[in-house]
Amino acid sequence: xxxxxxxxxxxxxxxxxxxxxxxxxxxxxxxxxxxxxxxxxxxxxxxxxxxxxxxxxxxxxxxxxxxxxxxxxxxxxxxxxxxxxxxxxxxxxxxxxxxxxxxxxxxxxxxxxxxxxxxxxxxxxxxxxxxxxx
Ligand code: ZN
Numbered sequence: 001x002x003x004x005x006x007x008x009x010x011x012x013x014x015x016x017x018x019x020x021x022x023x024x025x026x027x028x029x030x031x032x033x034x035x036x037x038x039x040x041x042x043x044x045x046x047x048x049x050x051x052x053x054x055x056x057x058x059x060x061x062x063x064x065x066x067x068x069x070x071x072x073x074x075x076x077x078x079x080x081x082x083x084x085x086x087x088x089x090x091x092x093x094x095x096x097x098x099x100x101x102x103x104x105x106x107x108x109x110x111x112x113x114x115x116x117x118x119x120x121x122x123x124x125x126x127x128x129x130x131x132x133x134x
């Protein structure tokens with residue numbers, strides 16, 4: 001069961017510059033800046049009430065974020081839903097006919113197990129499921 005929108009991911013060309021913009025916009029600095037080597041991204045997180053904003057910058061030219069920006073420019077990259085049990089939720093969605101991009105949950109940014117649902121099955125929006133690593 002989905003608990004809430006955990007965060008919205010925004011693809012940016014330059015994380016440092018984007019952090020300055022979002023710090024002004026949200027009235028405070030990111031609470032975390034983290035690189036996720038396996039995903040080829042540098043990220044920062046801003047708390048916005050119960051949810052968060054994640055800024056994502058490509059850390060190498062083959063990163064999915066680099067390809068996204070090449071095609072679509074900067075902007076909303078994914079919506080992440082917090083779930084209780086990511087494996088159960090992946091099974092449920094597979095049965096419903098959704099294409100899950102990862103076979104198993106992967107370790108994402110900000111201490112979460114994550115997986116992605118293909119945007120072709122979700123009206124063009126990349127969906128991330130995440131479960132807090134406890
Ligand atoms: Zn995310």
